[in-house]
Amino acid sequence: MISILHTADWHLGKRLGAISRIEEQKIVLDEICTIADTRAVDAVVIAGDIFDTFNPPTEAIELLYATLKRLSNKGARPVIVIAGNHDSPDRIEAPNPLARDNGIIFIGNPVSTYITGTSETAFKIRNSSNSFIEIACASGQLLRIITAPFANEHRLQQAFMHDKDTEMVSFITEYWHTIANSYCDTQGVNILVGHHLCLPIGESTIHEPDDEKPIQAISTLLPPSTIPPHIQYVALGHLHRYQKVHSQPPIVYSGSPLAYSFSEAMQKKNVVLVSLEPNSHAEITPIELQSPLMLITKTFHSCNDAIEWLAENQNCYVELTIVSDTYLKPAYVQKLHQTHAGIVSIIPIVSNTQQSSTPQESNQNKSMEELFEDYFMSKKNGQKPSDEIKLLFKRILAQ
Numbered sequence: 001m002i003s004i005l006h007t008a009d010w011h012l013g014k015r016l017g018a019i020s021r022i023e024e025q026k027i028v029l030d031e032i033c034t035i036a037d038t039r040a041v042d043a044v045v046i047a048g049d050i051f052d053t054f055n056p057p058t059e060a061i062e063l064l065y066a067t068l069k070r071l072s073n074k075g076a077r078p079v080i081v082i083a084g085n086h087d088s089p090d091r092i093e094a095p096n097p098l099a100r101d102n103g104i105i106f107i108g109n110p111v112s113t114y115i116t117g118t119s120e121t122a123f124k125i126r127n128s129s130n131s132f133i134e135i136a137c138a139s140g141q142l143l144r145i146i147t148a149p150f151a152n153e154h155r156l157q158q159a160f161m162h163d164k165d166t167e168m169v170s171f172i173t174e175y176w177h178t179i180a181n182s183y184c185d186t187q188g189v190n191i192l193v194g195h196h197l198c199l200p201i202g203e204s205t206i207h208e209p210d211d212e213k214p215i216q217a218i219s220t221l222l223p224p225s226t227i228p229p230h231i232q233y234v235a236l237g238h239l240h241r242y243q244k245v246h247s248q249p250p251i252v253y254s255g256s257p258l259a260y261s262f263s264e265a266m267q268k269k270n271v272v273l274v275s276l277e278p279n280s281h282a283e284i285t286p287i288e289l290q291s292p293l294m295l296i297t298k299t300f301h302s303c304n305d306a307i308e309w310l311a312e313n314q315n316c317y318v319e320l321t322i323v324s325d326t327y328l329k330p331a332y333v334q335k336l337h338q339t340h341a342g343i344v345s346i347i348p349i350v351s352n353t354q355q356s357s358t359p360q361e362s363n364q365n366k367s368m369e370e371l372f373e374d375y376f377m378s379k380k381n382g383q384k385p386s387d388e389i390k391l392l393f394k395r396i397l398a399q
């Protein structure tokens with residue numbers, strides 16, 4: 001049996017408004033290292049968005065290297081890291097000459113071929129070709145991995161010198177099936193690690209997290225049918241909520257270890273433990289992380305209620321909405337911040353305006369067209385925009 005720890009979307013160096021998350025990232029990565037040790041996993045896969053930006057702060061780079069070194073257990077345990085859409089593919093691969101003897105394998109580009117042969121690790125890279133590595137674990141068991149770091153269509157076309165007329169989904173399907181047919185059999189365990197969007201069957205859209213650069217528009221949505229039958233588990237990154245989008249083989253987003261935006265408020269965060277035997281179904285156990293601070297959105301109708309609640313709920317980040325008859329006084333805003341260090345933003349809603357006597361409903365679920373209509377009506381004393389104006393707005397939006 002091979003056990004694998006699957007995690008993703010660490011976004012090291014990410015901030016929440018003005019607040020640095022690096023201390024929380026240290027705590028949660030420490031927790032992940034402890035899980036890898038206590039569960040004695042054979043390998044770790046990190047499915048992209050390691051950093052939050054192409055050029056991460058040094059404290060984020062240091063934290064990554066220190067954590068990977070611990071995870072690799074002095075080279076005894078392979079740690080496979082792929083790039084996400086937030087990572088620079090070449091930078092992710094750059095430390096490979098140093099990382100290799102520590103058991104850490106960085107794959108940044110969609111068609112990277114990793115070097116095989118001797119290293120100082122307890123496991124061996126037995127075989128490698130484009131987008132594929134085969135690892136003989138210290139126990140002798142074979143782990144085959146198809147690697148699919150993030151690639152937009154431009155990058156894919158460059159990498160494969162792909163002819164524009166072939167549809168990308170069928171091209172990728174055939175590419176992965178060819179790899180699996182060549183290298184994946186029932187003598188070992190076969191997985192795919194990727195950073196892309198995979199739609200659950202029967203769904204036509206998927207909600208990407210706030211703050212995520214949307215990849216839906218520029219990249220291909222890859223349905224479960226792209227996965228070759230040899231593959232026993234698909235470890236994905238990109239979506240920040242833990243979710244299984246397909247059951248056989250399991251296609252799983254581990255989610256991020258911390259809530260990174262208020263759209264993730266109250267989400268439980270996990271890593272995924274995967275147990276695999278050759279030629280059988282994967283067993284999946286999500287393990288809830290204990291350390292993350294909650295992100296909470298709260299609405300109050302009086303400043304005093306808000307202050308009372310804030311005083312009692314210190315260990316969280318808050319997006320505060322205050323509904324009141326008059327504009328918020330600066331002294332009140334100051335008092336709110338003095339009561340709680342984790343206030344990320346304060347949204348004042350003044351209910352006593354000329355147009356309406358009720359608080360405006362939240363804008364979060366409205367489309368651009370609906371928001372435009374609201375805005376137009378607020379400026380034109382309730383008059384709706386004509387079809388001609390709505391069409392003009394759509395044209396501008398499309399450009």
Ligand SMILES: [Mn+2]
Binds near residue numbers: 085086195239
């Ligand atoms: Mn991503």
